[in-house]
Amino acid sequence: MIAGLDGLRAVAFLIVFFFHTRNLPFGWLGVQLFFVLSGFLITDILLRMKERLPRREFFIKFYGRRFLRIFPLYYFYLSLVVLLIFLLPLLKLNALNAELGKGFLNQIWVAMFYVYDFFHASVFFERSRFLVHLWSLSVEEQFYILWPLLIFLTPRERFKQLCFTAIGLGFVFRLGITLVYRMHLFPFLLNDPQQAVNVLPISHIDAFAFGAYISRFEIPRPRLQLLALIIITPAIGLLTDYVSKGSISSSLGYDLPMTGLYKEVWGYSLLNYLFAVLIYCVARTNFLTTVLDSAPFRYLGKISYGLYVYHYGVIAMCFALFRKYDLNYSLRSPQLFFTAMGLTLLIATLSFTLLEKPLIDLKDKFFRTGS
Amino acid sequence: MEKDVLILGGGPGGLSTALHLQKIAPHLANRILILEKEHYPRHKLCAGGLVEDAEVILEKLGLDVSEVPHVDVEQIHFDFEGNGIRFRVPGKQAMRVVRRNEFDAWLAEKTRELGIEIREGVTVKSVIPDNEGVTIETNQGDFRAQMVVGADGSNGITRRCILSNEPVSTARVLEVITPTQPSPKSNGFWGGREGVAYFEFWPVPDNIAGYVWDFPTQLNGEPMRCWGIYDTNVLADHSRPALKEPLAQEMNQHGFELDNYEIKGYPIRWYTPWNTASVPRVLLVGDSVGADPLFGEGISIALGYGLVAAREISESFRRNEFSFNGYRRRLARSALGQALFARWVITHIVYTMKWKWFQIFIWRICKSLVLFGARVFVLNWGKRLR
Numbered sequence: 001m002i003a004g005l006d007g008l009r010a011v012a013f014l015i016v017f018f019f020h021t022r023n024l025p026f027g028w029l030g031v032q033l034f035f036v037l038s039g040f041l042i043t044d045i046l047l048r049m050k051e052r053l054p055r056r057e058f059f060i061k062f063y064g065r066r067f068l069r070i071f072p073l074y075y076f077y078l079s080l081v082v083l084l085i086f087l088l089p090l091l092k093l094n095a096l097n098a099e100l101g102k103g104f105l106n107q108i109w110v111a112m113f114y115v116y117d118f119f120h121a122s123v124f125f126e127r128s129r130f131l132v133h134l135w136s137l138s139v140e141e142q143f144y145i146l147w148p149l150l151i152f153l154t155p156r157e158r159f160k161q162l163c164f165t166a167i168g169l170g171f172v173f174r175l176g177i178t179l180v181y182r183m184h185l186f187p188f189l190l191n192d193p194q195q196a197v198n199v200l201p202i203s204h205i206d207a208f209a210f211g212a213y214i215s216r217f218e219i220p221r222p223r224l225q226l227l228a229l230i231i232i233t234p235a236i237g238l239l240t241d242y243v244s245k246g247s248i249s250s251s252l253g254y255d256l257p258m259t260g261l262y263k264e265v266w267g268y269s270l271l272n273y274l275f276a277v278l279i280y281c282v283a284r285t286n287f288l289t290t291v292l293d294s295a296p297f298r299y300l301g302k303i304s305y306g307l308y309v310y311h312y313g314v315i316a317m318c319f320a321l322f323r324k325y326d327l328n329y330s331l332r333s334p335q336l337f338f339t340a341m342g343l344t345l346l347i348a349t350l351s352f353t354l355l356e357k358p359l360i361d362l363k364d365k366f367f368r369t370g371s
Numbered sequence: 372m373e374k375d376v377l378i379l380g381g382g383p384g385g386l387s388t389a390l391h392l393q394k395i396a397p398h399l400a401n402r403i404l405i406l407e408k409e410h411y412p413r414h415k416l417c418a419g420g421l422v423e424d425a426e427v428i429l430e431k432l433g434l435d436v437s438e439v440p441h442v443d444v445e446q447i448h449f450d451f452e453g454n455g456i457r458f459r460v461p462g463k464q465a466m467r468v469v470r471r472n473e474f475d476a477w478l479a480e481k482t483r484e485l486g487i488e489i490r491e492g493v494t495v496k497s498v499i500p501d502n503e504g505v506t507i508e509t510n511q512g513d514f515r516a517q518m519v520v521g522a523d524g525s526n527g528i529t530r531r532c533i534l535s536n537e538p539v540s541t542a543r544v545l546e547v548i549t550p551t552q553p554s555p556k557s558n559g560f561w562g563g564r565e566g567v568a569y570f571e572f573w574p575v576p577d578n579i580a581g582y583v584w585d586f587p588t589q590l591n592g593e594p595m596r597c598w599g600i601y602d603t604n605v606l607a608d609h610s611r612p613a614l615k616e617p618l619a620q621e622m623n624q625h626g627f628e629l630d631n632y633e634i635k636g637y638p639i640r641w642y643t644p645w646n647t648a649s650v651p652r653v654l655l656v657g658d659s660v661g662a663d664p665l666f667g668e669g670i671s672i673a674l675g676y677g678l679v680a681a682r683e684i685s686e687s688f689r690r691n692e693f694s695f696n697g698y699r700r701r702l703a704r705s706a707l708g709q710a711l712f713a714r715w716v717i718t719h720i721v722y723t724m725k726w727k728w729f730q731i732f733i734w735r736i737c738k739s740l741v742l743f744g745a746r747v748f749v750l751n752w753g754k755r756l757r
Contacts, residue, residue: 182746182748182751183747183751184751184754191754191755192706192757244703244712245644245700245704246643246645246699246703247703249700259709260703260709260712
């Protein structure tokens with residue numbers, strides 16, 4: 001394991017958590033960081049496996065490992081949500097009762113088949129306080145299906161081309177999606193082009209490709225580039241925000257979804273590039289590893305999958321519980337933040353020790369890759 | 372007289388705000404009061420073009436605009452010197468033209484049917500916000516409200532009271548209503564023009580940053596033509612002819628003599644991303660924030676403002692906080708704001724590149740590209756507005 005990457009996962013989760021408690025308007029970028037990070041790690045694993053393992057075992061071992069890591073926790077969470085359908089009326093959480101309409105059960109089916117991202121980009125979408133965040137996991141899983149095939153089929157010397165093509169295609173796909181949605185070409189398309197770009201998997205193919213690229217190739221002067229990008233990205237965001245909206249805001253121009261001057265098309269390219277350079281700096285030049293490789297960050301990173309899956313529902317439950325007892329704390333209040341964070345940590349820790357850890361051990365037992 | 376939401380102006384902007392507010396926050400419906408200066412049906416200078424976005428928004432409110440007397444426009448021409456783009460909507464009219472006295476009266480009636488109070492004949496003299504609410508002085512005594520929606524148009528009193536010194540971008544418009552024939556004797560000439568609306572951009576090289584229009588319309592059921600000229604003033608620092616000349620020239624080409632008809636002029640304030648849209652306790656909607664700069668279109672835009680404002684208002688009442696800090700941003704991020712921004716950008720391209728070859732290039736050579744761009748940037752925002 002490369003030092004610091006678990007810490008980056010922790011950071012990604014934390015800023016998403018800040019976002020979902022309305023404390024950091026651009027915190028959704030954590031999900032984007034997760035995507036680039038996945039591209040980096042998965043490509044690294046895949047290329048190693050391709051070099052070492054016989055062809056037959058390549059897919060079995062990769063999918064076997066992913067299967068054991070991803071599915072149990074995900075379906076455990078979904079069963080918890082199903083349980084909630086019966087529990088919520090008993091708990092009398094008025095703030096959540098509207099949740100349990102007819103659409104809710106359908107949404108669980110959608111989530112079960114890992115197609116929440118497509119559902120999110122259609123007119124049938126309705127916001128659910130327990131399931132919306134699963135769109136990003138759908139994007140990840142769909143990437144896990146496609147990417148091993150591409151890696152397997154691409155000869156080693158063509159790998160660089162594959163990355164560049166995918167990076168270019170990300171931009172092209174986003175442009176295509178936004179045009180198709182803006183023209184309302186089909187009646188089932190979500191009436192929000194920017195949101196559709198954000199949740200559809202093909203918009204993020206370049207995020208994974210950026211990660212893949214830095215897993216094998218070097219980039220020149222990474223720290224200087226990172227410094228430049230950390231200045232340029234918010235500057236461009238604020239400038240475009242001022243030009244298109246007449247004002248600037250604490251989101252630095254990166255609201256969810258991104259609007260103004262076609263930011264939903266080019267904005268992701270810039271952000272993915274920034275995150276790729278950041279990951280490269282951490283992984284290859286030990287940038288900030290004293291912090292990111294410290295014990296708390298390492299631990300948070302290790303359980304980050306659970307943290308991400310549980311936190312959204314926990315925030316909703318905490319909010320509803322407060323309301324039930326007439327504690328009018330807003331979503332962004334410190335009271336809610338710390339309660340929800342504490343509960344999420346507790347649940348994710350329990351889930352990691354009791355559910356995930358045994359299965360991770362199992363995956364190393366059955367699908368040893370030799371690395 | 373104490374109300375929660377006082378809407379100043381009973382045009383599409385104000386009525387749409389009330390209608391959307393009634394839908395989003397029904398508990399506020401009987402706490403809304405709309406003040407209208409005139410008595411319905413009152414005259415209003417406006418060409419009265421209703422594009423599809425307006426109909427989409429009204430449909431979502433459960434209203435059918437075809438109840439209002441109107442003329443269907445099957446085809447819209449965007450021409451440069453008589454030749455250019457033909458715009459149609461398959462299976463539908465491209466645009467409807469209504470008379471504003473009839474349209475506004477109809478919308479007001481629909482608003483009243485939902486239990487929202489409208490008072491006619493009230494002239495507002497001043498709007499004074501303070502920390503607790505807003506005081507409105509009128510010719511019928513003082514009103515007091517939690518908050519005010521300024522829906523009183525391009526030169527409305529609300530804006531003048533709260534933002535007296537803000538620089539604004541205003542377009543000039545002249546409008547003339549004529550019979551369909553220059554004289555009863557000349558027949559045949561208008562054959563085929565009944566269902567066609569014309570936008571003619573030939574004055575652009577003469578420093579008129581706009582167009583001359585010619586719409587079919589109706590007056591008391593009688594078919595008429597509505598002519599006019601629109602100038603955004605983005606070329607105001609160049610020397611240019613008075614607006615009357617190009618309009619007279621265009622009408623002359625079709626056998627009409629401008630001097631035989633009554634000319635009316637009015638200003639249109641248009642949207643830029645920096646137009647102030649609110650101060651604490653006072654929100655602006657419709658033309659008083661800004662209409663579409665590209666065509667001076669205001670009706671559908673005002674209907675759209677209503678929805679965005681209603682969301683802002685209902686949230687303010689929920690939080691019991693009326694600074695309206697986030698209103699301009701909410702507006703800019705909405706589908707309406709995105710379309711207005713696109714139109715604002717396009718305005719500065721199309722009307723400042725005043726060379727003849729460029730205008731020919733846009734309207735005659737890039738036809739399909741322009742139509743595609745129009746579908747993506749300029750139109751269809753009504754469906755996306757939430």
